[in-house]
Amino acid sequence: MKTVVLVSGARHPVSRRPALTRLEAQAASLAAKLGGTVRGLHAGPSDDQLREALGHGLGEADWLEIEDRVDPVPALIDHLKAAAPDIVIAGRRGEGTGDTGLVPYALAEALDMPIIADVVGVSPGAGSGTVSIEQALKKGARRRLVVQLPVLVTIHPLAPPPSPFAFAAARRGTIRHERIEATGLPTAKPSPFVERPYRARPKMMRQAGAGQAGEKAVLVGPTPEEAAERILAFLEDNGIRRYSA
Amino acid sequence: MTPAAFLPYLILAMVVLAGLRLGQRVMLWRGGRAAHVDWMAGLKALPKRYLVDVHQVVDRDKSASRMHVPVAGGLVLASGLLVLGLVPALAASRLYWTLVTLAFLVMVAGVVLVARRRYPQPMARLSVGRWQRFPIYLAAFGLGGLVTAGLAAIGNPLPALSFVTLVIAAGGGLKLAFDAASGPIRHALAGATHLVAHPRPNRFDHDEAKGRSTGLQSIDLNAETLGAKTPSDFAWNRLLAFDACVQCGRCEAACPAFAAGQPLSPKHLIADLAAASSGGHHRPYGGHAYPNERPVAGEGGLHAKVISPDGMIHPDTIWSCTTCRACVEECPMMIEHVDAIVELRRFQTLELGAVPLKAEEPLSHYRGCDEPNGRALAERTDFAAGLRLPVLKPGERADVLLWLGQAAYDLRGQRTLRALIQCLQAAGVDYAVLGEDERDCGDLARRLGDEATFQRLARENIAALGSVTFNRILTADPHALHVLRNEYPAFGGTYDVVHHTAFLAEMVAAGQLTPQALSGRAITYHDPCYLGRYNGETEAPRALLDALGLERREMARSGKRSMCCGGGGGAPSADIPGDTRIPDIRMGQAKETGATTVAVACPQCTAMLEGVTGERPEVKDVAELLWEAVQASATAAPRDSRKAKELEPA
Numbered sequence A: 001m002k003t004v005v006l007v008s009g010a011r012h013p014v015s016r017r018p019a020l021t022r023l024e025a026q027a028a029s030l031a032a033k034l035g036g037t038v039r040g041l042h043a044g045p046s047d048d049q050l051r052e053a054l055g056h057g058l059g060e061a062d063w064l065e066i067e068d069r070v071d072p073v074p075a076l077i078d079h080l081k082a083a084a085p086d087i088v089i090a091g092r093r094g095e096g097t098g099d100t101g102l103v104p105y106a107l108a109e110a111l112d113m114p115i116i117a118d119v120v121g122v123s124p125g126a127g128s129g130t131v132s133i134e135q136a137l138k139k140g141a142r143r144r145l146v147v148q149l150p151v152l153v154t155i156h157p158l159a160p161p162p163s164p165f166a167f168a169a170a171r172r173g174t175i176r177h178e179r180i181e182a183t184g185l186p187t188a189k190p191s192p193f194v195e196r197p198y199r200a201r202p203k204m205m206r207q208a209g210a211g212q213a214g215e216k217a218v219l220v221g222p223t224p225e226e227a228a229e230r231i232l233a234f235l236e237d238n239g240i241r242r243y244s245a
Numbered sequence B: 001m002t003p004a005a006f007l008p009y010l011i012l013a014m015v016v017l018a019g020l021r022l023g024q025r026v027m028l029w030r031g032g033r034a035a036h037v038d039w040m041a042g043l044k045a046l047p048k049r050y051l052v053d054v055h056q057v058v059d060r061d062k063s064a065s066r067m068h069v070p071v072a073g074g075l076v077l078a079s080g081l082l083v084l085g086l087v088p089a090l091a092a093s094r095l096y097w098t099l100v101t102l103a104f105l106v107m108v109a110g111v112v113l114v115a116r117r118r119y120p121q122p123m124a125r126l127s128v129g130r131w132q133r134f135p136i137y138l139a140a141f142g143l144g145g146l147v148t149a150g151l152a153a154i155g156n157p158l159p160a161l162s163f164v165t166l167v168i169a170a171g172g173g174l175k176l177a178f179d180a181a182s183g184p185i186r187h188a189l190a191g192a193t194h195l196v197a198h199p200r201p202n203r204f205d206h207d208e209a210k211g212r213s214t215g216l217q218s219i220d221l222n223a224e225t226l227g228a229k230t231p232s233d234f235a236w237n238r239l240l241a242f243d244a245c246v247q248c249g250r251c252e253a254a255c256p257a258f259a260a261g262q263p264l265s266p267k268h269l270i271a272d273l274a275a276a277s278s279g280g281h282h283r284p285y286g287g288h289a290y291p292n293e294r295p296v297a298g299e300g301g302l303h304a305k306v307i308s309p310d311g312m313i314h315p316d317t318i319w320s321c322t323t324c325r326a327c328v329e330e331c332p333m334m335i336e337h338v339d340a341i342v343e344l345r346r347f348q349t350l351e352l353g354a355v356p357l358k359a360e361e362p363l364s365h366y367r368g369c370d371e372p373n374g375r376a377l378a379e380r381t382d383f384a385a386g387l388r389l390p391v392l393k394p395g396e397r398a399d400v401l402l403w404l405g406q407a408a409y410d411l412r413g414q415r416t417l418r419a420l421i422q423c424l425q426a427a428g429v430d431y432a433v434l435g436e437d438e439r440d441c442g443d444l445a446r447r448l449g450d451e452a453t454f455q456r457l458a459r460e461n462i463a464a465l466g467s468v469t470f471n472r473i474l475t476a477d478p479h480a481l482h483v484l485r486n487e488y489p490a491f492g493g494t495y496d497v498v499h500h501t502a503f504l505a506e507m508v509a510a511g512q513l514t515p516q517a518l519s520g521r522a523i524t525y526h527d528p529c530y531l532g533r534y535n536g537e538t539e540a541p542r543a544l545l546d547a548l549g550l551e552r553r554e555m556a557r558s559g560k561r562s563m564c565c566g567g568g569g570g571a572p573s574a575d576i577p578g579d580t581r582i583p584d585i586r587m588g589q590a591k592e593t594g595a596t597t598v599a600v601a602c603p604q605c606t607a608m609l610e611g612v613t614g615e616r617p618e619v620k621d622v623a624e625l626l627w628e629a630v631q632a633s634a635t636a637a638p639r640d641s642r643k644a645k646e647l648e649p650a
């Protein structure tokens, strides 16, 4: 069986650096467990996400280098047509700057493959040329499907957790690099917006200034002099009134 | 020939037999990785290393030093003298035999002292089994030699008895020689060779700062295997070190994980590693089992995987360690347990990704955003909103660079940092922070075996530090201090790093901060492992606390021999369950002093000790105590001057 795991150009939600999404790490681990030949595939400007996927169990990958903002779908279609995989596994949503989450659907349509969303398990089917797929439905329900290969599936977060990242595996894995010329490919217009991660305003902490360190005593029936002295001391300590000014 | 005349030949036979047996062991050591050893310097330093460094540790247990000097000294002296007995003229001299008798007498006296530690009841931390039988062989050799030589000294009046005692001496002596490579006596030659070829020779250099010999050593990330999978992945002198262990159990008695009932005993671990290279324990291990022992197959081999339920050591064992170095501090054989543990962890993490479930998260955050807690670097200074924290831009300079560390993300740690910053402002220090350019120092990643992440962070931090100018780095986190001071130089970043306790003590001594006495409070100071043991800094925080007029009480374990809070080495992330928790044990010790406050100097210790439930002393960082005292003097002073003013208007 030939499996291809699609890796998107996702970014880390905090640092905005290229990063593999958890879903795709789950996809990589699922594919590695399935056996057969497994390759990662990414079309985009950097191979960082692919490198990370190698650390989660993919042995090999193909990187179709295209410029930022160039539509990756035509390059992916060409590649997948030639590679003719039995199963293509993808994430199910965009987690990067320009991702739409529609790539798996566009590919399934172009390659004329059935697409099955929200998959939590894939195992070889009973008949030859089939796989048994477990699909997550609402409210924790599951459905088992037996489908004819080839098929494209997207992964659900409830799929088994990804196998942990191993640096040595990422280092040993091989990435085949191919540059795709952008001429003639659809290109997104530069966005007029600047994107910044949401950032909560820092909270002002009440400061343990010199003023509040004073005693919070309750004075019962103080003499007028004493009471006045306390009030003046409070005003002075909190910078509301200054004698020295 | 008299029976005594055979004694020199017995010694020769023992030397040959021991040599043959040791030869096999040497071949095993050679199966380890190559290591650079300066033999000449090591040999030259051997007497000092033995007589000063080893003795200092051995002497903490007087019964050990008192027995070892006569046993080892007597054995070596008697054997040496006996070899001279091959000269016929000497062999005929009664004076010579008197000398030999005296040497044996010294040895026998020592054996009596050895036996007293083991019979009728062995001390709890000692191993039994072959170690319990060891004094019997020593006694046979010593007593047999004593009587044989003694009779020769008085003219050999009872040849039959001499013959019997010669046979006894030969039995004991040959057994000792036979065991030279596999039995307890192995520690003698392996130990001496280990002192010569020690993998960290600078730990014996007392003029050098302590931290220089405690930083973890880096590995080449392009090497074929990362970390240690099999015994042969250790450097050869590390294999040698494992063989030097005398199973005295001092490390085990000091180990916080062992005390808390986690499946770790440094002594057992070293014994396992020594046994692993030659195919497992040939006889049952004679010490305490790992607490809550996880079953392992116990199979080993020079090229067999060590850490595995099918191997010698269960993974939970190495993940229980807090890297507190208490074991290293206590080991009379100068064995470096932490290095071995980290080397084994490196293989698990880098090659297999087999980290404990909970430790995966911080490591994955590290890879994603440089902070183990998954927070944005830009949020590090948020806690100080309103404190006007100066941030250094590339090209700018400040006298003191304040390294905030992870504490800046933690509510409790922020209280400490705020106190520190306020002290700095009150003292008029020219300080600044790196802001967004400060990444985590990588301490946690490195101790969890993720050397790749550590090295990346080290390089990026060094680049950020190189873009600004400062004289010193100040930090309130001993882990960051240790890493910046002792582990970054390997990557080209050498800095003058000062811990906040030392820095604040300096400020107070110089009169830049004038705290008022906080008398009437009894405190006890908990030494952070990474400050006290790793860097030898135990005085400055105490001096500062004394300057605050606090009544300082010491816990039984303090200074360089302090007990860990359980927070280091990624142990809280690995979270291997035990019978109790390390911080509970430590807090119990603090309570025993009767102190109402535990003074701490590390955000990890603060978090661990504050996590102890129930009635307990309050936990305060030294900086918080100082700021409290500075405030007390600030509020005291203006009030007096105001009183004077109020008289005027009338």
Ligand code: SF4
Pocket (backbone or CB within 6 Å): B244, B245, B246, B247, B248, B249, B250, B251, B252, B266, B267, B270, B327, B330, B331, B332, B333, B334, B335
């Ligand atoms: S490792 Fe060191 S302290 Fe521990 S038992 Fe062996 S010799 Fe003793």
Ligand code: SF4
Pocket (backbone or CB within 6 Å): B251, B254, B255, B256, B257, B258, B264, B265, B266, B320, B321, B322, B323, B324, B325, B326, B327, B328, B337, B338, B564
């Ligand atoms: S470093 Fe500390 S926790 Fe680890 S084995 Fe040694 S004593 Fe035990």
